[in-house]
Amino acid sequence: MEHQTGILLESGTNELEIIEFHLRRILPDGTKKVCYYGINVAKVREVIRVPDTTDYPNAQPNVLGVFSLRDRLIPLVNLAGWLGVDTDYEMDNKVVIVTDFNKMINGFLIDSVSRIHRVSWEEVESPSEFLEAGNQDCVVAVVRQEGNLIMILDFEKIIADINPEISMEKYDITTDKNIHLDEDAVSQRNSKSILVVDDSGFIRRMIENTLRSAGYNIISAKDGAEAYRTLMGFAKTADEEGVPVTNYVDGVVTDVEMPKMDGMHLLKRLRDTSFFKKTPIIMFSSLMSEENRRKALQLGANDTITKPEMGRMVALMDSFILDIKDEYVAPVPAKE
Known part of the structure; x- marks a missing residue:
């Protein structure tokens, strides 16, 4: 077979x-x-x-x-x-x-x-x-x-x-010379929050620990449906208080395979809302073939990472939500 x-x-x-x-x-x-x-x-x-x-x-x-x-x-x-x-x-x-x-x-x-x-x-x-x-x-x-x-x-x-x-657990951000860990960079990250979405507690904790070690604040969800409810809650509160949704969340890292709602469907629904049309969203998945990368970019993902490339996570988020851009390489545009 x-x-x-x-x-x-x-x-x-x-x-x-x-x-x-x-x-x-x-x-x-x-x-x-x-x-x-x-x-x-x-x-x-x-x-x-x-x-x-x-x-x-x-x-x-x-x-x-x-x-x-x-x-x-x-x-x-x-x-x-x-x-x-x-x-x-x-x-x-x-x-x-x-x-x-x-x-x-x-x-x-x-x-x-x-x-x-x-x-x-x-x-x-x-x-x-x-x-x-x-x-x-x-x-x-x-x-x-x-x-x-x-x-x-x-x-x-x-x-x-x-x-x-060969585990992603081997990655140590403190020894990565491509990541800025000076006081100014960490201070910038301290003011930003990222939602991490993955049904694997094992992988979710690794992503959270990596981003948190760089200075980011972390919100987590175990599947796409929980993430969508959390984000819609932020949107509702932001609308009621007349503030931007970035007061609550600045970026999203999401898996593809998840119960209730997969990452592609979550991405599609978020891009269909006015609140999250421009929110940085990175797809992080073991299934990120070239074809699936193309699909993710067409649906509106800012970029994709193939597990276990944990070392790209912080640099990508920095490039999208901070002024720390010198190590970032822009994604190849999706072909129609």
Whole structure:
């Protein structure tokens, strides 16, 4: 099974396709229970039979080895092991999902792939509605299908945990010579507020910490719908008090994939309002292909960043909302 990544975001339609896949948990009595999981189709390169692997020295415990696919060496991750799901290891009955996002290709060992579901982001629920906050950080969303709860996993967090050397957590703004951290620059940022929108608590905290370390004030939202409500609240208050909306928020950094309302749809709705037509909005996503970058710019994004390019975040925000512009490179205009 090979899938082209022409995802349903071209006009902010607020839809997505997810691949449902399974792990079979072995219960204490020896019986098996099917566990339902999902991943955005746009992150999947293909599904293959379990390949022959070669051991990799000093690999993380849940990396089973590396395999070659179309001249690329790809790590094979034991997803059940990482999730703590007790399952059998009869490889003849398993398959591998090969993912392609964050400019990285990885293989994930699973038991089976079921089908593709096309759903609206409005049908995608936050895991906080099912789980106590913080207890299940690897689940970013839940979809109900045919009586089952499909858990959408935070694959960025899984990959960062398995390979911390390439994690966005490695970025340290205090050692970045391209970022102004003098008293004047930090003082300018202290007067500005940025809304950070991401359904992954792991990534949201990294963005917040980076911007906050530079001096910005941070507001956060876990999905597009919450962000839209927050921003409309600011707009209402600004209108009632006769002040500019920049008294409350100066810029937005948003993910694309999110429950309730995706980032493209959020962007489209904000640009349709008089209050946020000119608000700096940066799209920060693992799905930021050239095609999706073009779509985002056409919908009105000021620029895009592909995870894990955390180092561009502060410089871009500086260029749009402050007088600190010397390191910024303007985006390539979208082609019609």
